[in-house]
Amino acid sequence: MFKKISFFLFCFFVLIIPLVGLAQEDNKVNIYFFWAEGCPHCAKEEIFLDKLESKYKEGINLQSFEVSRDSDNARLLVEFGKELHTDVSGVPFLVVGEEHFTGFLSEETTGAAIESYLVSLLEQTGQNNQNSGENTWLENVKIPLLGQVNLKTFSLPVLTVFLGILDGFNPCAMWVLLFLISMLLGMKDRCRMWILGGSFIITSALVYFLFMAAWLNLILFLGLIVWVRILIGLVALGGGALNLREFFKNKEAACKVTGDEKRRRIFDRIKEVVSRRSFILAFGGIILLAVAVNMVELICSAGLPAVYSQVLVLNDLSTLARYGYIAIYIFFFMLDDMLVFVIAMITLHMTGISTKYSRYSSLIGGIIMLIIGILLIFKHQWLMFG
Amino acid sequence: MKVLKFGAVWCPGCLVMKPRWVEIEKEHPWLETKYYDYDQDSEKIKEYKIGDKLPVFIFLDKQAQELLRLVGEVSKKELTKIIKESKDK
Numbered sequence: 347m348f349k350k351i352s353f354f355l356f357c358f359f360v361l362i363i364p365l366v367g368l369a370q371e372d373n374k375v376n377i378y379f380f381w382a383e384g385c386p387h388c389a390k391e392e393i394f395l396d397k398l399e400s401k402y403k404e405g406i407n408l409q410s411f412e413v414s415r416d417s418d419n420a421r422l423l424v425e426f427g428k429e430l431h432t433d434v435s436g437v438p439f440l441v442v443g444e445e446h447f448t449g450f451l452s453e454e455t456t457g458a459a460i461e462s463y464l465v466s467l468l469e470q471t472g473q474n475n476q477n478s479g480e481n482t483w484l485e486n487v488k489i490p491l492l493g494q495v496n497l498k499t500f501s502l503p504v505l506t507v508f509l510g511i512l513d514g515f516n517p518c519a520m521w522v523l524l525f526l527i528s529m530l531l532g533m534k535d536r537c538r539m540w541i542l543g544g545s546f547i548i549t550s551a552l553v554y555f556l557f558m559a560a561w562l563n564l565i566l567f568l569g570l571i572v573w574v575r576i577l578i579g580l581v582a583l584g585g586g587a588l589n590l591r592e593f594f595k596n597k598e599a600a601c602k603v604t605g606d607e608k609r610r611r612i613f614d615r616i617k618e619v620v621s622r623r624s625f626i627l628a629f630g631g632i633i634l635l636a637v638a639v640n641m642v643e644l645i646c647s648a649g650l651p652a653v654y655s656q657v658l659v660l661n662d663l664s665t666l667a668r669y670g671y672i673a674i675y676i677f678f679f680m681l682d683d684m685l686v687f688v689i690a691m692i693t694l695h696m697t698g699i700s701t702k703y704s705r706y707s708s709l710i711g712g713i714i715m716l717i718i719g720i721l722l723i724f725k726h727q728w729l730m731f732g
Numbered sequence: 733m734k735v736l737k738f739g740a741v742w743c744p745g746c747l748v749m750k751p752r753w754v755e756i757e758k759e760h761p762w763l764e765t766k767y768y769d770y771d772q773d774s775e776k777i778k779e780y781k782i783g784d785k786l787p788v789f790i791f792l793d794k795q796a797q798e799l800l801r802l803v804g805e806v807s808k809k810e811l812t813k814i815i816k817e818s819k820d821k
Binding site for chain 1: 742748
């Protein structure tokens, strides 16, 4: 029955937009509210909409759709997105007449914008019987100052830096870079050393960026489906358990040697590329090598990027902000590689990061992964920051 | 006593151990050490059955019999203690 109602509402909406646009036959403004269970911004917006409904009850027609448990409602949201030519990957998502509002910061900001637009609609349809004096607070839009920033708004950047470092901090995984540095140190041309090593690191970062962007888009595409979140929660639990196992098992802090055949193949390739006389050929070779090596390594490190992408999707962020966070994650992910490279290039001596620290990174990383896994499965709203 | 050190240029633990051994060798000039590279000295790697973990340090007595084998990063303090204890073996 509800499916039919949803479908009917959707068709009605699609038809009504080009024809009447703002109001229904009874001159009421349609408001469609898409929300998800456990989403704190949705809860805030719901309280605001309740107030709005009682204030303008003569003029508006408010309808709510829960999208995380009801796939029909989720589908309806996607259709709305298509119709409005907008991204509907996040909730709360509110449609007022022809306008839409993604996210909800506070009554004073997003709420004010919604009410202001609604008032203009009601004025057009002659429904605004409110005392304009009551709306003066709309103009008092409060912009959060730096002093008002609370711990929650800081949580996502902190988590990003933390996970980036933990994901990247694996001295044993640095073997390709270390071998490359050992080859570069044998060269006389310092400029060539910097460019070849630097392009290896930058290409590695770009490959990882693309990999994480792919995860992000996959999770955005799958949307707010509960089982996807639970599946990623299980991946986090598995990853956490593996990290803890590594901590308890590798007590002697030794690096495992990568398979002879694979290692020799990569080393031969590095030797060949670095010794190329033509700078352009060496430069191209290094980039191709970085792509190939990192593509193989990516398969081994799918856990944390997937989990982090899911956390990003849970948070109400713009597309630009999401990619910005991925860039921050990758900067900290590559930090140890950059340090080792820069120190080697400046001192002309190779430095290794003690594998002992890597053990502790496995311990902390394992615990964090377990916590995120549990939260994703049971309390995902705790991962919605700010 | 003799110490055989097995490592590789691409192994961070081996790089960490390098300066520690330089100091130890300076402090104990009588100590005989030999370094073998995992990629270049494959015969020795096979002979001493070096597994898939690096670095490895093998302590040999005067008869070239293996006294002790350490795998992974070892502190300078621990190494000095072992060397002093096994000096006459």
